[in-house]
Amino acid sequence: MKKLILFTAVVLASSMTLYAQKTDQEIIEFAQTASTKQLLKKNTDLLMDGRYRMSIVVADKLIESSPGNSNFLYRKGYALSQQSINYEEAINLLEKVKDNTTLKYNASSDKETQAPIDALYHLASCYHHQGDIEEAKKYYQLYIDKAPKKAALRGFSELALMQCKKTEVATDKSSSVQIRNIGESINTEAPEYSPAVSLDGSALYFTSRRLWEDSSNAEYIDPRTDTYLEDIYVSYKDFDGAWETPIRLENSQPNQNEATISVSSDERKLYTYNDLTGNGDIYYSDFQNGRFNDLQKFDMEGVNTDSWEPHISVTPDGNTIYFVSDRKEGMGGRDIYRITKLPDGSWSEPYNLGAPINSAYDEDAPFIAVDNKTLYFASNNENSIGGFDIFVSVCDDMGVWSAPINMGTPINSTGDDLYYTTTSDGRFAYITSFRADGKGEKDIYEIEDNYFGRKNSALLKGLITVVGGESLPEDVNITVKCLNCGETNIRTVYPRTSNNTYMSNLDKCREYEMVYAYNDGETVFHTDKIKTKCDDEYEEIYKPVLLRLEDWTIIPALDYELAGTITDTDSGEPLEGVLIEILDKDGNVVEKMMTDKDGNYSSDILKGKEYGDNPELSLRVSKNGYVTYENPLNTNDLGNESTVLKNIGLNKLDLGKDIGNMLAVNTIYFDLDKWNIRDSEKPKLDKIVKVMNENPTLEIELGAHTDCRASKAYNQSLSNKRAKSSAEYIKSRISKPARVKYKGYGETKLVNNCECEGKQESSCSEEQHQLNRRTEFKITKL
Structure with missing residues (x-):
């Protein structure tokens, strides 16, 4: 059966014709002056080489010379249909030639004005990918009716027609399964595919054909896809569950293809596909000394051969390996094979899983779940609804595989869906697909699954x-x-x-x-x-x-206790009757207590927490006449000691004191020669707002100061404007705004000897000048 290379590198990187922009330019220049015969030959060569983008450039010149020529229109429509990015435009062109096809198509003749009968198949395929099943069925059937019995695309058309009919009875699991594009943190306009998720769902390895950050791979282009070569990236989830900016692995080479296949459960071994040897083989990279090593060919006997081996999946215990090969003794196309570790530590011969897993069509991308018996894989068989679909099968205690179940919509689409990989509990999975909401030519999608989740493991x-x-x-x-x-x-x-x-x-x-x-x-x-x-x-x-x-x-697990002493910051004396409130992550008070006569408090709210846990709690400490203290408890607080000690000093509110000093709000930064409040400075002023709202009788004077540089008049004017701007921000957010007065002092109250006399420049350092560029929030009334 014809090898359909879908999501992996097509040609050897070592022998690949890598070309820079000038090669494209040469084709463009050639197209301007070439004869129709020359253009036709060039277009044919480009199509045969799979260089569809440049073939379209030449096809456009042919169409320009003969706008109604079905042969020329077909050539462009066919190229667009193979790019998987613009089915709509391909349909428009192929619709124009569908009634002008011939069985005697002569691709090399510049006198040919008709399209080949294959145009009907490609038109049907485009409709199929677009999800227009009725139109797809019509043209698949029309192709079957008109094409010779031994036509190369007859088998594909008959299969696709069966798949179209399957869409009518496809199981819709949208009520229990959600699928979404993983988003621009990972997907780009370049192709992203072949995800491999860690068992806990915190790391995602994948392949991308994007431009490197430093553009050092810019000259290496795959001429068949007009994209950069394949590289392996990894992204980690942050504490909020969002995927962080992907990191390219160090062993990625700008002039070679490196594509992910799968990752071991401990993420110490990464399996990859590479076409440097054989007809495409499985490679691996070990993580050592803080990085993944250079790729090595997987050397287990019986796996890599002269045939095509594009995929591998190893069980979490490392005792069973599933891999894909199109070796001639298979059932048809690509099949899934298995090898197992024997009691003496050696490995068995490869075993074709056979029916019902393998079929006369292509099976690819196996993934074995943590239970060692649930197998996910992709197949383009007659039970697919279009191209490759994801199927699942379970092996019983006797080693017999259940009939594969098509995972249905919305997981599967009428296009190709491959590379299913899932977390340990089966709740989240990732696939590669090309869909209408995609960012690029292929994207990675996340599946939230309440239907196929793991059981009995x-x-x-x-x-x-x-x-x-x-x-x-x-x-x-x-x-x-x-x-x-x-x-x-x-x-x-x-x-x-x-x-x-x-x-x-x-x-x-x-x-x-x-x-x-x-x-x-x-x-x-x-x-x-x-x-x-x-x-x-x-x-x-x-x-x-x-x-x-x-x-x-190994240190035993600790029984954590939260405790501490509250004191007056100025005197160091313990404070009795201080209110201690413990808040959850939503700000709700879950426990409250008062300090004793010695300023002490304690709580067992951390009981049951373990080293490294995130308590997701906050501590709020308040007393009349003092600035309220509030800070979160975090993972670092649960350390090697059973008592989580939180000794806290409270700042007393007294006349003449600067609230800014208490809250480390000493400087409000403004843009050069501006006085509007920066967004970055608003959180500082919000601290002052909070104190004012907690103490409704408190009055302050907001003073803005400058250093000596620039004229006194300028500094006075600028400080007035900045003081007013800061004061107005606070006033608009508190009760009784008149409690805030403001004044710009310019350079009249320097805190050091950094004065500027006339034209004489100060010898002070920038740090010394910075001390004078300050904002004060002095208490004028309690």
Whole structure:
């Protein structure tokens, strides 16, 4: 069956004709003066090479010379249909030639004015991708009716017609499944595809053909796609669940293709596709010394051959490998194969999964879930609704695969949908697709799934936190051994270097021993035991530990207590009767208490929290006549001591005191020669607003000061305007605005000897001048 290369590199990077802008310019210049015969040959060559964008440039010149020529219109329409970016324009052109096709099409003749019968197939395909199923069916059938029995596209057309009919009965899971474009933080106008998500969903590895930040890959263009070569990127989720700006991996080369396939559960091994050898093979890169190493060819016997091997998926325990190959002994096109680790540590021969997984069509992009028995894969078989669709199958205890289920809409579309990868619980998944809401030619989509979520499986999640924030040595590992599995069942996992977390899938109703070691497993520093539940639900077991590296000791879990003393900042005396309020992340008060006669307080609200947790709580401390203190408790507060000590000094509100000093609001910055409040400075003034609203009788004078530079008159005028602007901002946000007076002092109240006399320049440093450019908020009435 014809090899349809969809989402991977087409040609060898080492032999690829990489060209700069001048090559395009040469074709453009050629098209201006070439004869029709020369243009026709050039257009044919470009189409045969897959250089569709430049073929359109030549086709436009042909159409210009003969606007109604169906041969010329077809050539442009065909090129557009192959680019997957403008089906609408392709349809417009192919519609013009559909009634003027011939079975005797002569592609090399400049006298040919008709289009080939293939135009009907490509018109149907465009309608199919657009989701216009009725029009697609009409033209697929018309092509079948008119084309010779042995026509190259007959089989594809018959398959596509079956797929169109499947759309009528496709399962719609939109009530339990949501799919959305992952957004511009990852997707660009360039193609992005082949995602591989970490089990916990915090890291996403993917392939992109974008321009590098420094444009150093600008000269390396794939002539078949007119895009930059493939590179591997990774993006991490921030604390709010948003994807951060992607980082290109260090082993990406500007003049070679590197494409993601999958990532190991500990993110220590990245599997990639590369076409430097064979007909395209599987490669890998190990994470060592803080980076991914250069790509190495995957050398397991029986996997890479002279055939095409574009994909691989390794089970989280590392004992089973699924890969794709189009080797001639397969069932048809690309098939999914499996190899397993034998009891003696060797690997089995590759085994074709056979029916019902493989078919006479193409199967690709397998992904095995953490339960080691749920297989997601892509197929363009007769049960697809268009191109490749995502299917799911489950292997029973006897090793028999269930009939694959098309995951339905909205996961699948009438275009190609591939590279399904999911988190450990199956709730979030990612695929590659080309859709109307896309940013570029291919995009990555996120799926939130309440339908296909994991059941009857367990996952061990661990965290090794190092005392003092030191880096965890890369050779630390955890061996997980099943004690009641009936046979040797041992796996070794490594913590992720980015955050020291690790994961391993577990069987239900089993007992395991965990052995923590370093020095390549030779030195054991901790052991533990865990059990999984004997039910059919998804289960997660979380095992955090605190490691002291100086003696390789695991510190027991701590029972945290929040405590402290509240004092007067000026006198240092403890304050009795201070109100302590603990607020949740939404600002609701969840606990309140008063300090005793010694200014002390304590709370057990952190009980049950573990080292490294984010409490998502805030502390608010208030007393009449003092500035209220409010600050969040964060992950760093849950350290090596059981008592989270929060000693706090409160600033007393007294006449003549500067509230700005208390709140570290000493300078309000303005643009040069301006006095309107910058957005960046508003949070500073908001602190003053808060104090004024908490103390409704408080009155202040806002004074704006400058340094000595510039004339006295200028400084006086500018400081007046800035003082007024700042005061008006505060007044508009408090009760009884008359409580705020303001005055510009210019350079009349310097706090040091940085004076400027006439034309004489001050010898003061910029830092010394800065002390004079200040804003004061002095209390004038309590």
